[in-house]
Amino acid sequence: MSSSSTSALEIEIFQYTDAHQSDFIENLKEWVAVESNSVQPDLRKEVVRMMALAADRLAALGATVNLVNLGSHQLPDGQDLPLPPVILGELGKDPQNPTICFYGHVDVQPAKKEDGWNTDPYTLTEIDGNLYGRGATDNKGPVLAWINAMETFRALKLAMPVNFRFVIEGMEEVGSLGLENLLEEENQCFFSDVDYFVISDNLWLSNKKPALTYGSRGNACFFVEVECGSKDLHSGTFGGIIHEPLMDLITLLDSLVDPTGCIQIPGIYDSVAALREEERKLYKSIEFDLEEHKNNSGVKKFIFGTNEEILLHLWRYPSLSIHGIEGAFHEPGIKTVTPAKVIGKFSIRQVPHMDLLVVKQQVVEHLKAVFSKRNSPNKLKVSKPLGSKPWLADVNDLSYKAARRAIKTVFGEDPDFIRDGSTVPVARMFQTITQKSVMMLPIGAADDGEHSQNEKISRHNYIKGTKLFAAFFLEISKLHRHLHETSHTETNN
Numbered sequence: 001m002s003s004s005s006t007s008a009l010e011i012e013i014f015q016y017t018d019a020h021q022s023d024f025i026e027n028l029k030e031w032v033a034v035e036s037n038s039v040q041p042d043l044r045k046e047v048v049r050m051m052a053l054a055a056d057r058l059a060a061l062g063a064t065v066n067l068v069n070l071g072s073h074q075l076p077d078g079q080d081l082p083l084p085p086v087i088l089g090e091l092g093k094d095p096q097n098p099t100i101c102f103y104g105h106v107d108v109q110p111a112k113k114e115d116g117w118n119t120d121p122y123t124l125t126e127i128d129g130n131l132y133g134r135g136a137t138d139n140k141g142p143v144l145a146w147i148n149a150m151e152t153f154r155a156l157k158l159a160m161p162v163n164f165r166f167v168i169e170g171m172e173e174v175g176s177l178g179l180e181n182l183l184e185e186e187n188q189c190f191f192s193d194v195d196y197f198v199i200s201d202n203l204w205l206s207n208k209k210p211a212l213t214y215g216s217r218g219n220a221c222f223f224v225e226v227e228c229g230s231k232d233l234h235s236g237t238f239g240g241i242i243h244e245p246l247m248d249l250i251t252l253l254d255s256l257v258d259p260t261g262c263i264q265i266p267g268i269y270d271s272v273a274a275l276r277e278e279e280r281k282l283y284k285s286i287e288f289d290l291e292e293h294k295n296n297s298g299v300k301k302f303i304f305g306t307n308e309e310i311l312l313h314l315w316r317y318p319s320l321s322i323h324g325i326e327g328a329f330h331e332p333g334i335k336t337v338t339p340a341k342v343i344g345k346f347s348i349r350q351v352p353h354m355d356l357l358v359v360k361q362q363v364v365e366h367l368k369a370v371f372s373k374r375n376s377p378n379k380l381k382v383s384k385p386l387g388s389k390p391w392l393a394d395v396n397d398l399s400y401k402a403a404r405r406a407i408k409t410v411f412g413e414d415p416d417f418i419r420d421g422s423t424v425p426v427a428r429m430f431q432t433i434t435q436k437s438v439m440m441l442p443i444g445a446a447d448d449g450e451h452s453q454n455e456k457i458s459r460h461n462y463i464k465g466t467k468l469f470a471a472f473f474l475e476i477s478k479l480h481r482h483l484h485e486t487s488h489t490e491t492n493n
């Protein structure tokens, strides 16, 4: 549905988008077919192949594309593995136009059919209007929707209303390794004329209602390793007479959070800003369907029972999650072994004004204290392989005004203004390094299942998302030009 204020130009663009849905979906199918999983080192070549595909698509639009080498990183076993290159692309240098830098990533989380997918994760499959496949919403679909929008202007031979810059990476799912240095190096060069950063890598709060995101949490990832010796042992021969590493580790992991979700690490909440009454009221007033959210998760009961508590704990308080144990027997069947070394993996979502160095110190001290109570002779090692800071934006930025108008035009309603519990590490990096406006403009719905089995983006969201980006180009161009003309007139007077 379009609002009554839709211009003739927008109608032309939207009609083109509708007429080319199949082409746009074919493009997504081609991208989803690439298993660009950045988590598993043996699939790194697929990430590199994916970067080349994305670069080709941008080049086909006439963009200048630079695949920047980021060097390599060290794997836990000490081996060096090359990082995939980052795409820095640009199209347009009209000084009258605003310059928008779009960020997206084309790496994905791991997925196997056996994990419980109904369809092959790397074959984009449409069922009842949903396009299922790994990366469909996180984040290949949104990156392509942006490209589709540009392609629409090109195909219709319309003047581009904005200058484009791109940062497309292949290591987001593992914390955007190597990206921060590149942004610092390029701050006075590639990013010097950027006016606005736009990221589309998160979800709406609702399954149906569009949203604009002004904040996201950071993340600190931890490894806690317990080792008793150099080899696994027979539990009949050694069980009962040794301090088993997995028992130590389970005690350590169990000490982290209580059943009410409260993190048990001393001092962890100390720097979290106190909740002001106006803020509490704001959270109360946000439209949020708790039952819908519960259905999306597939769990029967949440820890918290009110909208306000749920949103507070997703958006503005830290949370701790346990992700897995490396070295522990996890396959079906019985194996009566005692592993020699196990590594527990957990992360703590960060909120303003937590400090990653302080958090690390608190975690290490807490784990050491719990471990020492066990009088275990085993070796304990704690490390923080990854840390990203939280991000908060100013919703008065011009980009928010433009996006709100574009959403109204394309979806016929005003967006929810939301924060997000997950992390896009680059959001805070862009903000801190460039000091420019950063906005998250999601097109995925709350039930898209990021990181989960049966990830999808709906055809509706993918196509409307394409229209939204096109409408946004027009709106930000209008508002930016108006602002600059006004300030120019004022200066001349």
Ligand SMILES: C[C@H](N)C(=O)N[C@@H](Cc1c[nH]cn1)C(=O)O
Residues within 6 Å of the ligand: 138, 139, 172, 173, 174, 175, 201, 202, 219, 221, 386, 388, 422, 423, 424, 425, 450
């Ligand atoms: C929101 C985004 N699509 C995403 O999935 N981000 C990841 C990034 C991350 C954080 N720590 C490690 N990776 C996430 O929030 O888990």
Ligand SMILES: [Zn+2]
Residues within 6 Å of the ligand: 105, 138, 139, 172, 201
């Ligand atoms: Zn993502």
Ligand SMILES: [Zn+2]
Residues within 6 Å of the ligand: 109, 138, 173, 450, 451
């Ligand atoms: Zn992700």
